[in-house]
Amino acid sequence: MSKTKEQMIVTEHVLEVRYQASGRFLDVRGYIADHFKSNEMFPHWQIDTNVVQFRDAPKKPEKIGAFVGYKSAGLYTFDPDTRNYFEDKAGQFWRTLSKNQFYTIPEIERFGCRTKAFLNCSETFENINNKLYQKFFSDEFRSLIGEKEQDLQIVVNLNAGKFQLRITCGPIKKNEANNYFNFKSDLFEDTGIFLDIDVYIIKGIQSSKISSLVKEAMTLTWEKIDNISKSVGI
Numbered sequence: 502m503s504k505t506k507e508q509m510i511v512t513e514h515v516l517e518v519r520y521q522a523s524g525r526f527l528d529v530r531g532y533i534a535d536h537f538k539s540n541e542m543f544p545h546w547q548i549d550t551n552v553v554q555f556r557d558a559p560k561k562p563e564k565i566g567a568f569v570g571y572k573s574a575g576l577y578t579f580d581p582d583t584r585n586y587f588e589d590k591a592g593q594f595w596r597t598l599s600k601n602q603f604y605t606i607p608e609i610e611r612f613g614c615r616t617k618a619f620l621n622c623s624e625t626f627e628n629i630n631n632k633l634y635q636k637f638f639s640d641e642f643r644s645l646i647g648e649k650e651q652d653l654q655i656v657v658n659l660n661a662g663k664f665q666l667r668i669t670c671g672p673i674k675k676n677e678a679n680n681y682f683n684f685k686s687d688l689f690e691d692t693g694i695f696l697d698i699d700v701y702i703i704k705g706i707q708s709s710k711i712s713s714l715v716k717e718a719m720t721l722t723w724e725k726i727d728n729i730s731k732s733v734g735i
Contacts, residue, residue, distance in 0.1 A: 509620075509621050509688055510618055510619070510620055510726065510730070511580055511618070511619045511621070511678075511682075511686050511688050511689070512580065512581065512587075512616055512617065512618045512619075513577070513578070513579055513580070513616070513617045513618075513682050513683060513684065514577060514578050514581070514587040514591075514614065514615070514616050514719075515575060515576075515577040515613075515614070515615045515616075516575045516576050516577070516587075516591040516594075516595075516613070516614055516715060517573055517574075517575035517611075517613050517615070518573060518574050518575060518595070518606075518609055518611070518612055518613075518706075518711060519572060519573045519609070519610050519611040519613075520572060520573065520574075520606055520607040520608060520609045520610055521572070521607040521608050521610060522571055522572040522607075523571055523572070523604075523607045524571070525604065526551075526569075526570070526571035526604060527551070527571060529603040529604045530548050530553050531548065532601070532603035532604070533553050533569055533598075533601060533603060533604055534546045534548055534553050536597070536601040536602075536603065537553075537555055537567075537597060537598075540597050542555070542567075542593065542594065542597055543555035543556060543557065543565075543566075543567065544557065545557070545558065545559055551570050551571050552568050552569065552570035552571070553568065553569045553570070554566065554567075554568050555567040555568065555569075562577070562579065563579070563684075564578060564579055564580070564581070565577070565578045565579070565590060567594050569598060569604075574595075574598060574606070576590060576591045576594040576595075577683075578590060579682075579683060579684040580684060580686060584719075584723060585719075587715075587719065588715045588716050588719045591614075591712070591715045592711075592712035592715055592716070595708075595711045595712055595715075596712060599708060599709075606708050609706040609707075609708060610703070610706075611701060611702070611703050611706070612701060612702045612706045612711065612714055613699060613700065613701035613702075614699075614700045614701070614714075614715055614718035614719060614722065615697070615698070615699045615700070616696075616697075616698045616700075616719075616722045616726075617681060617682060617695070617696070617697050617698075618695070618696040618697075618698070618726050619673065619678045619681075619682070619686075619688065619689065619693055619694070619695055619696075620693045620694040620696070620726075620730055621688045621691040621692070621693040622691060622692050622693045622694070623691070623692075624692060625692060626672055626673075626674045626675070626692045629672040629673075629692060629693070629694065630652065630653050630672040632733055633653050633655070633670070633671070633672055633694070633733060634653055636732060636733055637655055652671070652672070653671055653672060654669065654670070654671040655668075655669070655670045655671060656668070656669050657670075661700075661721060663702060664700050664701065664702060664717070664718060664721060665700075665701055665702070665703070666698065666699065666700050666701075666721070666725075667697075667698075667699040667701075668696070668697070668698050668699075668725060669695075669696070669697040669698075670694065670695070670696050670697075670729060671694070671695055672692070672693075672694060672695075673692060673693045673694060673695045674692060675690060675691060675692055676689060676690055677689075678693070678695065681695060681697075694729070694730075694733065696725075696726060696729065698722050698725055698726070700718040700721055700722055702714070
């Protein structure tokens, strides 16, 4: 008897805070780079025209990176080992940025936490596609469409308290996940489900609340991932 492959969840997370563009940023890029270096959060940095890039490896980020620019700042992680790694690092990043003495963050226009998740599976792409179709669409709808579906993408926009959500969900063929993520994983050789969840706010955002907003957004994100995974049952 063949052993059923253990389901794993591979994720990529991004915090992005957009604020009003500020020309002053161009005069303090070096100070910001030195500020993060002195706080020992990132060993490598690079100053570009409109942004300072931070990363954990010399040439490109391997697990974590960040950026501070003239109209946005944020942090991203690739395939973190724990569920709270991203929110802990994002909170640390924002607190460090807020404490710098050279650049005051302008008025914030958008807060967003975006997660891309891949749920691997041992079933065929066709079976996964069919399960998603049966779960999210009625028999009447399938009859109305009238043809055999080849591929499926579900996009839903939601209101969740202070947050707005945009959720994209669909089946993934073998090796197709490589097209959606900024890193490589052996699990991407499998079939599975792809989720793209953007949790955001576009008004009334206080800089002092960013760390707590990240935690709230990620709690909501993981609830959606777990609920969809259990509901589809792959």
